[in-house]
Amino acid sequence: MSRKNSFYKVDLDIDVKQQFIKVEMELYYPILQNKTDTIEFMLHRDLKVKELNGDEIRSYTFNTISNQMLPEAGNLKVNLKGTMKKGELIKIRLLYEGQLGVLQPYGDNRLTEDWIEMGLYFPWFPLNFQQVSSHNIIYDIKVKIDEGYKVFGMGEVIKKNDHWTMVKYTPTNDIIIMASRDIKVESIEDEDFILNIYYDKNSEVINKYGLWILSKYKEWFGTTKEKNMSVVFAKGGAYARKGFVVLEKYKLESNDYNEIDYFTNMLGHEFAHLWWSNAPADTWESWIDEAFAEYSALRVLREKFGEEEFKKAIKIRENRSNNTPPIKNLDMSYEKRKVVIYDKGSLLLYKLEEELGEENFLKLLKEINNKRVSNTEEFLDILTKLFEEDITKKFERLLRDF
Ligand SMILES: [Zn+2]
Known part of the structure; x- marks a missing residue:
């Protein structure tokens, strides 16, 4: 395995009714700086860490005072037995669980009966800003969820007998898992890319403008490096990752819907991030x-x-x-x-x-x-x-x- 990537191997159980998640994880974490003796992660404050161990780990603390950059995150500090060098890889075994929900009505991520959306804004997995800006996250996740839900997200998702798997081996900077009972998907293929559009209704705006915008961008900027792209009309806010765009659905349905506004600020801006998403987000x-x-x-x-x-x-x-x-x-x-x-x-x-x-x-x-x-x-x-x-x-x- 590459010594540059953070690899998350995860068993995730989602109990939608109880808004409860249980996570068992092996995290292979590359040390990013010489003389590292502690590693700090952000993790959702409402989660309880049950176990955290590994050969190189001495102890840990989990401080649930709100993180300034991510208000829903607490600070998980892992203390190592000695100091480690850049490029060394450590394995952290973690077990945690907790009841999560939705804090703001239009918050970006949530866990509710009609919409599940978990990513770094709703930090259900431990991560830090070095990982986010170095785009070094890869993962293999097994998801168990209530009957009737369709799981999708950033990565290749496959339905197995009693669970779903989601994997991504091209490095990225987030792990986004979504689920819903009534999501539909439409796929459009072109010689350069496959675009999956996830929606429940109101996909006309994509047919009317979305593909035209994408073809313009392709003409102007060249092809994206990401072959597989997804666009999701979500119940929360809009954001974009490499090859993964989340759009605000509620704006389409609101009384002050303005077509030119949605075209420019939502479709135009967020689709462009399929090309423009290489810089660190926090500087x-x-x-x-x-x-x-x-x-x-x-x-x-x-x-x-x-x-x-x-x-x-x-x-x-x-x-x-x-x-x-x-x-x-x-x-x-x-x-x-x-x-x-x-x-x-x-x-x-x-x-x-x-x-x-x-x-x-x-x-x-x-x-x-x-x-x-x-x-x-x-x-x-x-x-x-x-x-x-x-x-x-x-x-x-x-x-x-x-
Ligand atoms: Zn943007």
């Missing part, structure tokens, strides 16, 4: 993913609904980002960070496209996708390689001052 460098996703959405808006709608959307973003700090080195606890990263970021890319012209701009996007650019430095390098140094300097200034 200012996340503009690399978010600004590109946002500007991709604005570009499809322009194609479909015309220049006037596009200009309107630009204006809204300009107004929102008035009097906000620049992107570079942005403090991620800043309350309007989303405005800076998404709105201001997409405005910078708009300026760049104006400067380069469409043909050159798309050449740049293809190269960024091709090289899986994950930080600003790599981005600026490509910019310099493709065009003149002046363009890079100008863009650097915008990142720093605009």
